[in-house]
Amino acid sequence: MHRMLPALFFLGLMTAVPLSAQAKLNLFACEPEWAALARELGGDDVEIFTATTPRQDPHHVRAKPSLIAAMRRADLVVCTGASLEVGWLPILLQKAGNANTQPGGAGLLLAAELVPLLEKPVRLDRAEGDIHPEGNPHVHLNPHNIALIAQALTDRLKTVDAANANAYQARFDVFSQKWCDATQRWEQEAAGLKGAAIVVHHKAFSYLLAWLGIREAGVLEPKPGIPPSASHLEALLQKLTLSPVRLIVRTPYDPPDASEWLSQKTGAAATVLPFTVGGDAGSNDLFALFERTIALLKGASGD
Amino acid sequence: MRIPSFAASAALTLLFSSTAFAASDSDIQAMKAEIQAMRQTYESRIAELESKLSKIESQKPAGQQAAATAPVSARKPARTIRDNSFNPSVGLILNGKYSGFSGDSSEFAGFAIGEEGERGKQGFGIDESEFNFSSNVDDKFYGSVTAAIVREAGEDKIELEEAFIQTLPGMGLPKGMNVKAGRALWTLGYLNEHHSHTDDFADRPLPYRVFLNSAFNDDGVEVSYVLPTNFYSEIGGGGFRGDDTPFGGASGGGFDAWSAFARIGGDIGDNQSWRLGGYTLSGDAGGRAGNGETVNFTGDTSLYAADLRYTWAPTGNPRAQEVMLQGEYFWRSEDGTYEDFAAGTGAAGFDDNARGWYAQGVYKFLPQWRIGYRYSRLITPDVPLGLLGSALDAGGYNPDAHAVMADWTNSEFSRVRLQYNHEKLTRGRNDDQILLQYIMSIGAHGAHKY
Numbered sequence A: 001m002h003r004m005l006p007a008l009f010f011l012g013l014m015t016a017v018p019l020s021a022q023a024k025l026n027l028f029a030c031e032p033e034w035a036a037l038a039r040e041l042g043g044d045d046v047e048i049f050t051a052t053t054p055r056q057d058p059h060h061v062r063a064k065p066s067l068i069a070a071m072r073r074a075d076l077v078v079c080t081g082a083s084l085e086v087g088w089l090p091i092l093l094q095k096a097g098n099a100n101t102q103p104g105g106a107g108l109l110l111a112a113e114l115v116p117l118l119e120k121p122v123r124l125d126r127a128e129g130d131i132h133p134e135g136n137p138h139v140h141l142n143p144h145n146i147a148l149i150a151q152a153l154t155d156r157l158k159t160v161d162a163a164n165a166n167a168y169q170a171r172f173d174v175f176s177q178k179w180c181d182a183t184q185r186w187e188q189e190a191a192g193l194k195g196a197a198i199v200v201h202h203k204a205f206s207y208l209l210a211w212l213g214i215r216e217a218g219v220l221e222p223k224p225g226i227p228p229s230a231s232h233l234e235a236l237l238q239k240l241t242l243s244p245v246r247l248i249v250r251t252p253y254d255p256p257d258a259s260e261w262l263s264q265k266t267g268a269a270a271t272v273l274p275f276t277v278g279g280d281a282g283s284n285d286l287f288a289l290f291e292r293t294i295a296l297l298k299g300a301s302g303d
Numbered sequence B: 001m002r003i004p005s006f007a008a009s010a011a012l013t014l015l016f017s018s019t020a021f022a023a024s025d026s027d028i029q030a031m032k033a034e035i036q037a038m039r040q041t042y043e044s045r046i047a048e049l050e051s052k053l054s055k056i057e058s059q060k061p062a063g064q065q066a067a068a069t070a071p072v073s074a075r076k077p078a079r080t081i082r083d084n085s086f087n088p089s090v091g092l093i094l095n096g097k098y099s100g101f102s103g104d105s106s107e108f109a110g111f112a113i114g115e116e117g118e119r120g121k122q123g124f125g126i127d128e129s130e131f132n133f134s135s136n137v138d139d140k141f142y143g144s145v146t147a148a149i150v151r152e153a154g155e156d157k158i159e160l161e162e163a164f165i166q167t168l169p170g171m172g173l174p175k176g177m178n179v180k181a182g183r184a185l186w187t188l189g190y191l192n193e194h195h196s197h198t199d200d201f202a203d204r205p206l207p208y209r210v211f212l213n214s215a216f217n218d219d220g221v222e223v224s225y226v227l228p229t230n231f232y233s234e235i236g237g238g239g240f241r242g243d244d245t246p247f248g249g250a251s252g253g254g255f256d257a258w259s260a261f262a263r264i265g266g267d268i269g270d271n272q273s274w275r276l277g278g279y280t281l282s283g284d285a286g287g288r289a290g291n292g293e294t295v296n297f298t299g300d301t302s303l304y305a306a307d308l309r310y311t312w313a314p315t316g317n318p319r320a321q322e323v324m325l326q327g328e329y330f331w332r333s334e335d336g337t338y339e340d341f342a343a344g345t346g347a348a349g350f351d352d353n354a355r356g357w358y359a360q361g362v363y364k365f366l367p368q369w370r371i372g373y374r375y376s377r378l379i380t381p382d383v384p385l386g387l388l389g390s391a392l393d394a395g396g397y398n399p400d401a402h403a404v405m406a407d408w409t410n411s412e413f414s415r416v417r418l419q420y421n422h423e424k425l426t427r428g429r430n431d432d433q434i435l436l437q438y439i440m441s442i443g444a445h446g447a448h449k450y
Helices: A003-018 A033-044 A065-073 A089-096 A143-160 A162-191 A207-211 A229-240 A255-264 A286-300 B002-022 B024-057 B062-068 B208-211
Strands: A025-029 A045-050 A075-079 A107-112 A198-199 A215-219 A248-249 A269-272 B089-101 B123-126 B129-136 B141-152 B155-167 B175-182 B219-226 B230-238 B256-269 B272-290 B295-312 B322-340 B348-366 B368-378 B400-411 B414-424 B429-443
Touching: A003 B129, A025 A033, A025 A065, A033 A045, A033 A075, A033 A143, A033 A162, A033 A286, A065 B219, A065 B230, A065 B256, A065 B272, A075 A143, A107 A143, A143 A162, A143 A198, A143 A207, A162 A286, A207 A215, A207 A286, A229 A255, A248 A255, A255 A269, A269 B414, B208 B348, B208 B368
Parallel strands: A025 A045, A025 A075, A075 A107, A198 A215, A198 A248, A248 A269
Antiparallel strands: B089 B123, B089 B129, B089 B429, B129 B141, B141 B155, B155 B175, B175 B219, B219 B230, B230 B256, B256 B272, B272 B295, B295 B322, B322 B348, B348 B368, B368 B400, B400 B414, B414 B429
């Protein structure tokens, strides 16, 4: 019997811990862009936890203890989906044992399920690199996608926290108006970029390029998720010698060496785009993110 | 999208300019606002229609869609695989190793260990190849089976490493609670609950080899509960049949062994994380064989363990660079009788404790390259007179081992590792080991724990 004592002790402890009551809706955002959107729509009614920083590659995050604790207290989880978080989100959902945020329920919103996905692979084979069967998951750099996701997130906020439904709707009305205006402004500002060609490090900007009509002239990674190799860069250099580009872009978390090398060889500017909210000093909300991105694209391509 | 919206705004602009002549400034402002509103309505309607259209398009049979987007040469129906919706996820681990040893045996001074705790085979050979099938059973249960194919005594045998069911949050248990039943790699220290293919070294550290015969995966039930605290904290405990090392020869009368654990963890800033745990595992060994069945232990055995893990991403991005520090400490207290048949000791009373620990550091200096160092040490018990000269008599010697490794990870599915071990397991006998290992994973590959 004495062997059971530790177990009994823990059982006692378990029942003794009071369940803390939270006034605000706890929102768990997998990436900073969804945290920023939730801030626009949730205002002071939500308490936001962001699982990753702009410097972290969201493909490769550890299911670390702090994330389990945050997932446990979440009322609503907003993630990208399309297998972007496949290496860590499932374990958080399982380990946290939180029935509110399970797949298929109102408490888990996956942005990539709400918008048309680009680059759905024709051939599903791991020899193709880190491909996502659903399509390219980096959907947030097209403002029209943000508009659709904002609508869905508002609906979820209203469902999960019905008491504040009017406040969420009011914030959405203000946001969508501002967002619509801004989108048009950006489209006008970036009109000159249409038809331009750029090189990207990872296919993280496909939705941005498709939106602005920019052509992707090359990718530094030989295959998605596989780091740039010397032979691949050499081949890309040959190709760019024939048809030069003015810009090589990467995210804040991509290693700089490959783009710097190619930049030196070709004279194209190697630029870090903020990629997500907080990705550089100026990009402190979604509006600033797009403004900075367009300014950087225009500035570096001499438009 | 561009064309309709352009057309709409062109029409509106025309409308605006034709009526503007007679209007005052305030009228113009009002109309501007109205147009802006109309424009927004159109924009959002168009976006909505576009999303509807794309939804309809995505629901078309896969063949049609591929035909529309695929290059001519690849014009055949695309297979769509969606994590095998209703079939279990299937994953395979392929694992092979070349081992070269300078010593002719790997006996531990002071410990009689099981077969899994011994060093591997000399020369080239496949290691454990694992098959895993897992799936949600229904809305309340999840099930998983992992079987390893191993070669023992010249024969390929199937070893059931894990076969368990686990509750899903849909079960309605209190938030944060999980129940797991069956055979599993139970919560004990850091490495025990991880499959060996995720280890940072090609072999397990000394305390795992002597105290747990590599891993504790008895048949049993475990309850765990993530506490509602702001930082991570979890407690739990389990009951086990008592057949696997450190137990053995279960009475069959229920649970012969019990465990309890508590863990806390958190972050330091954005780039550092840690976890600390304390564990107990204690029960009756009805007959634990060691040293190839020549040593037998019967009695009470209690194992206490503590683990600490710390990770730091110096650049903020663990994908690019990461430092991982990890250590575990084990303390085993035993009260019973040991018998060494080979030394003819007869059953001799034993009441003492043994300790062991290891500490390791792994540094990922490039996204695909890591180096690591590990030191492990055992502190042997003093044997009673009856066991002098037996396999358990270390003569005051404490085994230790150094390991250094370098590995290359091409993708999250493949890794090749070179390791050098310098083991001093018995007084005066050194064993230098070279291990060259590959670990590959095919099919579904579950997310890894912290």
